[in-house]
Amino acid sequence: xxxxxxxxxxxxxxxxxxxxxxxxxxxGHTALYWYRQSLGQGPEFLIYFQGTGAAxxxxxxxxxxxxxxxxxxxxxxxxxxxxxxDSAVYLCASSFKGGGNNEQFFGPGTRLTVL
Amino acid sequence: AQSVTQPDIHITVSExxxxxxxxxxxxxxxxxxxxxxxxPGQGLQLLLKYFSGDTLVQGIKGFEAEFKxxxxxxxxxxxxxxxxxxxxxxxxxxxxxxxNKLIFGAGTRLAVHP
Numbered sequence: 001x002x003x004x005x006x007x008x009x010x011x012x013x014x015x016x017x018x019x020x021x022x023x024x025x026x027x028g029h030t031a032l033y034w035y036r037q038s039l040g041q042g043p044e045f046l047i048y049f050q051g052t053g054a055a056x057x058x059x060x061x062x063x064x065x066x067x068x069x070x071x072x073x074x075x076x077x078x079x080x081x082x083x084x085x086d087s088a089v090y091l092c093a094s095s096f097k098g099g100g101n102n103e104q105f106f107g108p109g110t111r112l113t114v115l
Numbered sequence: 116a117q118s119v120t121q122p123d124i125h126i127t128v129s130e131x132x133x134x135x136x137x138x139x140x141x142x143x144x145x146x147x148x149x150x151x152x153x154x155p156g157q158g159l160q161l162l163l164k165y166f167s168g169d170t171l172v173q174g175i176k177g178f179e180a181e182f183k184x185x186x187x188x189x190x191x192x193x194x195x196x197x198x199x200x201x202x203x204x205x206x207x208x209x210x211x212x213x214x215n216k217l218i219f220g221a222g223t224r225l226a227v228h229p
Binding site for chain 1: 147156157159160161164205215216217218219220221
């Protein structure tokens with residue numbers, strides 16, 4: 001497939017547990033974004049990677065959230081000590097480059113439910 | 116502060132009728148503007164974008180949008196709606212800088228009556 005893929009598609013966990021969400025961007029795309037979409041809301045920016053480095057993590061809500069992209073391709077969003085308020089759809093997007101005129105292609109998202 | 120407002124949470128139109136979805140933005144610099152569509156179980160799909168130049172932009176699926184700087188608006192239009200257009204529509208604004216951190220509106224859910 002040529003699109004952005006995200007796994008798992010659904011994740012149910014208990015409060016206090018640790019979760020990892022994975023994003024496979026389009027091959028060759030150097031820019032990768034994570035967004036979070038709560039019910040009835042538009043997506044909210046979490047973090048932006050250019051290559052392997054997190055160029056902007058200003059959207060991460062607190063230090064329980066962390067993301068990595070060690071080889072400049074696949075990215076993992078990590079959430080420690082999950083809370084019920086973390087329940088949302090987590091979206092990943094990639095673009096060929098980071099510039100503002102580069103279209104972001106979105107994956108289908110991971111629906112996280114914290115019980 | 117940068118923000119996007121979509122005043123209409125839900126809109127219902129009859130198939131074949133015209134459609135206009137409203138979007139207002141607040142952005143300090145020259146904005147890049149986008150409309151995305153999200154169908155159930157699908158990812159966000161880009162309908163159209165405005166960067167510069169002609170303020171009337173054409174997109175996919177017969178959609179168009181008009182950038183009006185004086186009104187800080189970027190409304191989405193379609194002359195004749197099809198039942199398959201039922202979905203959620205998001206307006207977004209991004210920067211012309213080094214990367215494109217998108218700020219989304221809350222979305223407008225479109226229902227189409229046969």
